[in-house]
Amino acid sequence: MTTTMHEKFEMLLEKEGDHECEGLGKNKVCVRVVAMAELPTLFGQFHIVAFENNRDGKEHVAITKGDVIGASDVPVRLHSECLTGDVMGSLRCDCRDQLEAALKKIGQLEKGMVLYLRQEGRGIGLINKIRAYSLQDQGLDTVEANLALGFRDDERDYAVAAHMLMSLKIKSVQLMTNNPKKIDQLMSYGIKVIGRVPHIMEPNDHNRFYLETKAIKSGHMIDFFGKEHLAEQSDRPIVEGMSVAQIEEINE
Ligand SMILES: [Zn+2]
Numbered sequence: 001m002t003t004t005m006h007e008k009f010e011m012l013l014e015k016e017g018d019h020e021c022e023g024l025g026k027n028k029v030c031v032r033v034v035a036m037a038e039l040p041t042l043f044g045q046f047h048i049v050a051f052e053n054n055r056d057g058k059e060h061v062a063i064t065k066g067d068v069i070g071a072s073d074v075p076v077r078l079h080s081e082c083l084t085g086d087v088m089g090s091l092r093c094d095c096r097d098q099l100e101a102a103l104k105k106i107g108q109l110e111k112g113m114v115l116y117l118r119q120e121g122r123g124i125g126l127i128n129k130i131r132a133y134s135l136q137d138q139g140l141d142t143v144e145a146n147l148a149l150g151f152r153d154d155e156r157d158y159a160v161a162a163h164m165l166m167s168l169k170i171k172s173v174q175l176m177t178n179n180p181k182k183i184d185q186l187m188s189y190g191i192k193v194i195g196r197v198p199h200i201m202e203p204n205d206h207n208r209f210y211l212e213t214k215a216i217k218s219g220h221m222i223d224f225f226g227k228e229h230l231a232e233q234s235d236r237p238i239v240e241g242m243s244v245a246q247i248e249e250i251n252e
């Protein structure tokens, strides 16, 4: 399995490493596979594939399970980088829960991948995200803070993600998302999405945050201090125990 994946990757690098293409989306994003290595994790045995692109210095990666190169019907989760959540375990957002849930789930499957997109604060960067947090601390409402964070612009993700999938010659995917609109956008870039897997998070010590607060009741993330937080990933979480109506509200 491992050898096959590495051999396939070497062939991919040879053919695709310097490919000519028009790029995707309004920014003509073109990404290239440049390196791959084993990545054993707490959540299973993965490979990590590194990409470079023609737009910025950001180094996007795919964390892949199993033999995915050229594969069909691959479960895929898109995750946007969040240093405070993913690394520090910040409770201002649910990014780490979402990432862990995706890695755990994919780690148990025969194949699948997380595309880890380096667009902190949805592209506005860490400093601006911290600025927006600060504005919230000072009492700005979530709409104002949303605007400060640039949360209205949700398109840039998909061109990079789509090209990453194309670079790995993925024939079709099952998108792990609670947001059907994400599928439409990925498909508009030519990715064959043959299904949607709801991204349901198992209750654990970490997402206790959601279970024990009004998050489940209201669909909003409200912490123990009664402060509302922003959804930083582009789909809202579904936690086991939510009612059908609550899930429908998320998908509306
Ligand atoms: Zn390209």
Ligand SMILES: [Zn+2]
Binding pocket: 082, 084, 085, 086, 092, 093, 094, 095, 096, 232, 233
């Ligand atoms: Zn976050």
